[in-house]
Amino acid sequence: MRPWVRSAGWSAAIAALLAVVVVVSAAIGPVRIPPETVVKSVLNAFSVPSGIETTASGVGPLPVPGVGPLTLPGLGLAFASPFAFPVDAVHQQIVVGVRLPRILLAALVGFALAAAGTVMQGFFRNPMADPSIIGVSSGAAVGAVAFIVFPVALSTTVAVPLLGAVEVSLSRGAGTSLFAFAGALVAAFGVYAIATRHGRTPVATLLLAGVAVQTFLGAVVSYLQLQAGESLRQIVAWLMGHLSGAAWSEVAVTAAVVPPLFAVLLAYARDLNVLLLGEEEARGLGIAVERTKRILLAASALVTAAGVAFAGVIGFVGLIVPHMLRLVVGPDHRVLLPTAALAGGTFLVAADTVARSAPAEYPVGIITAAVGAPFFVYLLVTREVTEL
Amino acid sequence: MSADRSDDEAPSAAAADPESLPDTSLSFGDEPLLSASDVAVSFDDVDVVSGVDLRVEPGSLVGLVGPNGAGKTTVLRAVTGAVEPDAGTVRIGGERASSLSPREVGRRVASVPQTTNLAFDFPVRHVVEMGRTPHLGRLDAHGVEDDDAVNAAMTAADVERLADRSITAVSGGERQRVLLARALAQAAPLLLLDEPTASLDVNHAVETLELVREFVDDGERGAIAAIHDLDAAARYCDEVVVLANGGVRAAGPPESVLSASAVGAAFDAEAFVGRNPATGTPAVTAFPHSDVEPRRVHVIGTGRPAARVVARLAAAGHEPSVGVIPEGDAAAGAAADAGATAVTAPPFEGPTPETTAAARDLAAEADATLAVGTAGGESVIAGGPKAGGPNADVAAAADRLVPVPADVDDAKLLDAVGAAAATADRG
Numbered sequence: 001m002r003p004w005v006r007s008a009g010w011s012a013a014i015a016a017l018l019a020v021v022v023v024v025s026a027a028i029g030p031v032r033i034p035p036e037t038v039v040k041s042v043l044n045a046f047s048v049p050s051g052i053e054t055t056a057s058g059v060g061p062l063p064v065p066g067v068g069p070l071t072l073p074g075l076g077l078a079f080a081s082p083f084a085f086p087v088d089a090v091h092q093q094i095v096v097g098v099r100l101p102r103i104l105l106a107a108l109v110g111f112a113l114a115a116a117g118t119v120m121q122g123f124f125r126n127p128m129a130d131p132s133i134i135g136v137s138s139g140a141a142v143g144a145v146a147f148i149v150f151p152v153a154l155s156t157t158v159a160v161p162l163l164g165a166v167e168v169s170l171s172r173g174a175g176t177s178l179f180a181f182a183g184a185l186v187a188a189f190g191v192y193a194i195a196t197r198h199g200r201t202p203v204a205t206l207l208l209a210g211v212a213v214q215t216f217l218g219a220v221v222s223y224l225q226l227q228a229g230e231s232l233r234q235i236v237a238w239l240m241g242h243l244s245g246a247a248w249s250e251v252a253v254t255a256a257v258v259p260p261l262f263a264v265l266l267a268y269a270r271d272l273n274v275l276l277l278g279e280e281e282a283r284g285l286g287i288a289v290e291r292t293k294r295i296l297l298a299a300s301a302l303v304t305a306a307g308v309a310f311a312g313v314i315g316f317v318g319l320i321v322p323h324m325l326r327l328v329v330g331p332d333h334r335v336l337l338p339t340a341a342l343a344g345g346t347f348l349v350a351a352d353t354v355a356r357s358a359p360a361e362y363p364v365g366i367i368t369a370a371v372g373a374p375f376f377v378y379l380l381v382t383r384e385v386t387e388l
Numbered sequence: 389m390s391a392d393r394s395d396d397e398a399p400s401a402a403a404a405d406p407e408s409l410p411d412t413s414l415s416f417g418d419e420p421l422l423s424a425s426d427v428a429v430s431f432d433d434v435d436v437v438s439g440v441d442l443r444v445e446p447g448s449l450v451g452l453v454g455p456n457g458a459g460k461t462t463v464l465r466a467v468t469g470a471v472e473p474d475a476g477t478v479r480i481g482g483e484r485a486s487s488l489s490p491r492e493v494g495r496r497v498a499s500v501p502q503t504t505n506l507a508f509d510f511p512v513r514h515v516v517e518m519g520r521t522p523h524l525g526r527l528d529a530h531g532v533e534d535d536d537a538v539n540a541a542m543t544a545a546d547v548e549r550l551a552d553r554s555i556t557a558v559s560g561g562e563r564q565r566v567l568l569a570r571a572l573a574q575a576a577p578l579l580l581l582d583e584p585t586a587s588l589d590v591n592h593a594v595e596t597l598e599l600v601r602e603f604v605d606d607g608e609r610g611a612i613a614a615i616h617d618l619d620a621a622a623r624y625c626d627e628v629v630v631l632a633n634g635g636v637r638a639a640g641p642p643e644s645v646l647s648a649s650a651v652g653a654a655f656d657a658e659a660f661v662g663r664n665p666a667t668g669t670p671a672v673t674a675f676p677h678s679d680v681e682p683r684r685v686h687v688i689g690t691g692r693p694a695a696r697v698v699a700r701l702a703a704a705g706h707e708p709s710v711g712v713i714p715e716g717d718a719a720a721g722a723a724a725d726a727g728a729t730a731v732t733a734p735p736f737e738g739p740t741p742e743t744t745a746a747a748r749d750l751a752a753e754a755d756a757t758l759a760v761g762t763a764g765g766e767s768v769i770a771g772g773p774k775a776g777g778p779n780a781d782v783a784a785a786a787d788r789l790v791p792v793p794a795d796v797d798d799a800k801l802l803d804a805v806g807a808a809a810a811t812a813d814r815g
Contacts, residue, residue: 004529127508270526273514274518274521276506276508276510277504277515278504280465280468280501281499281501281504283468283469284470284494284497285494285518285521285522285574286490286491286492286494286495286521287490287494287521288489288490289490330509330510330511331508331509331510332514
């Protein structure tokens with residue numbers, strides 16, 4: 001069967017599983033909501049552009065010489081909701097306003113981590129690699145923890161043409177995410193820069209540079225924790241990974257970053273297969289090795305950074321899920337990458353549902369590690385993972 | 389992966405089918421497929437090779453021979469651009485290799501590495517499909533043309549029946565053939581092979597080289613192969629390049645390049661270059677160093693035992709002669725290969741007085757004369773019915789006659805020559 005056909009088949013199956021898990025997850029919580037109500041609520045929330053309308057608050061007032069201030073009517077898209085199922089308003093609010101953003105963020109973060117993990121395992125030709133291997137997670141941790149310990153006021157006034165001065169400010173949570181994202185990218189770039197000599201980046205050097213940088217950043221995080229005082233609890237929560245209090249804005253930002261980068265990774269799936277032969281052979285087969293490595297590294301660092309920025313360090317998703325899927329669908333990245341990513345989303349939604357269903361809510365990172373590690377041991381004992 | 393492919397359990401020896409090689413569309417007109425001039429490569433300031441000139445014309449197979457560490461693999465890597473030459477230029481189809489994109493190089497040159505270390509278990513067919521990479525755009529799926537090339541390459545390299553096996557689960561020799569199939573699927577006009585037969589059994593080694601021969605015989609394509617097996621290089625290559633001590637020591641047709649002195653110097657060994665009786669091509673035999681003083685040695689005896697003694701003496705640097713022997717005797721062939729004098733007489737007629745006299749002169753002026761026979765040489769000397777009387781005359785003319793048994797071992801043979809010649813020096 002054609003790889004892309006196989007890929008589409010598997011992806012559709014796992015996407016269907018993801019949809020089921022999302023609905024079930026949205027049904028579970030302090031208030032039990034029947035699954036069909038969940039589906040109706042979600043459908044009710046859909047709105048599609050239905051036409052163009054003029055809005056009263058248009059552009060202006062504009063000083064037009066000779067005429068005086070003029071306000072032009074604006075044009076906008078009119079939205080309509082195609083579905084209007086009769087659903088209890090409270091249920092609708094719980095599903096769409098509270099649970100869905102958290103579930104979708106979990107799905108996106110799991111998707112991102114598993115995709116980046118798959119790429120890293122292929123890139124390093126080592127099934128034990130995970131997205132944090134190039135220092136992304138520890139960089140994010142330093143960024144986030146530093147912001148929590150030394151919060152800086154992130155408000156500034158920006159002069160916007162036509163609108164005048166606008167005050168832009170970041171909430172505490174958004175600041176943490178921004179710093180985490182920046183920290184992740186700085187760390188990844190640092191690892192890359194350390195490992196690169198004369199335009200070549202040997203994978204083994206990259207791996208060791210990653211270990212060195214991670215160790216150093218771990219020390220920085222520990223030091224910051226000592227300085228933390230009252231915010232220690234917040235730091236621990238961030239470091240263990242959490243999805244509580246997810247907002248639609250966070251979902252929107254992640255959804256804007258992750259899928260395009262994933263498309264880039266997917267476009268390089270065949271190159272990633274060839275890279276598994278080793279760099280010299282890949283070069284002989286016409287791959288521009290160093291350029292491909294840079295693109296793969298940059299895209300997966302960005303994907304991982306987007307994943308950890310809002311949710312903190314969630315371990316094991318990027319390690320276990322690609323591994324598990326490789327056993328099921330094989331090593332061809334054209335099939336493995338999309339299926340592993342979807343499975344990562346499914347896994348994290350399920351894990352987060354368990355995390356928030358507990359009497360006292362646990363950080364989701366505890367659940368993923370608690371489920372992931374024994375599964376990993378199982379793999380070690382039962383498969384030929386030992387020879388790697 | 390179609391199901392019918394796994395049912396194909398054709399016997400392997402018959403399955404190799406060079407007729408179905410994938411077509412190569414690229415052609416470079418009159419340009420050589422590969423020309424390297426004055427190429428030097430060093431690693432960490434240590435020169436590996438320097439001043440290397442190479443040319444591969446369409447229709448020719450060039451063998452790269454030389455001792456371990458001579459830089460054969462390095463030269464091949466410099467061609468693919470895997471290592472950057474410190475000096476010199478490599479041109480592929482007339483274009484400087486350094487100005488070509490990896491993709492363009494991949495369309496022009498296909499490499500068969502010694503082995504591959506794929507950590508994940510891809511099916512064999514997928515590994516062969518990877519050979520199509522330089523022909524595919526980023527978002528292209530495999531087309532009919534690609535499938536045809538992959539199928540033809542798998543048939544040619546006799547790996548069809550492995551199609552669905554994991555590359556990690558096949559033997560080293562099978563893996564080497566999978567890599568050959570991948571290179572054929574690449575459909576490049578120039579094939580680069582690094583020890584293509586190193587882990588192949590005798591049948592598949594020959595199949596592989598026949599396949600490469602077939603590949604270049606269409607006149608458009610060419611190949612360069614690092615080969616450790618000198619006999620195979622002599623048999624299949626149009627040209628042999630001897631690499632040793634960081635440079636090209638000799639280059640040309642195998643008959644002229646694979647001389648005992650060139651091989652001996654390159655490999656730092658004593659070599660005898662004879663003829664393979666089955667193929668008629670040069671057959672190289674190497675011996676360990678004996679460090680003997682070169683002597684003139686005359687050999688009396690016939691057949692394979694005498695031939696062997698002549699060959700060993702020549703390899704050690706002695707100057708042997710042999711006679712009287714029948715024309716067409718094995719010893720006459722060995723003497724011809726060694727460039728030694730052989731006094732021959734027509735078979736069944738026996739030597740004339742002139743030929744016997746010629747042999748007597750050779751024996752008389754030799755530093756040592758060896759009588760090679762079944763029972764310590766007596767039968768030859770005593771003029772037994774089989775060896776004939778004339779050789780008794782030759783033996784009588786020798787000052788220092790040493791009888792050696794037909795199965796004498798190398799060390800004793802060389803010692804005997806040394807000891808006899810030493811008495812000559814004293815006398």
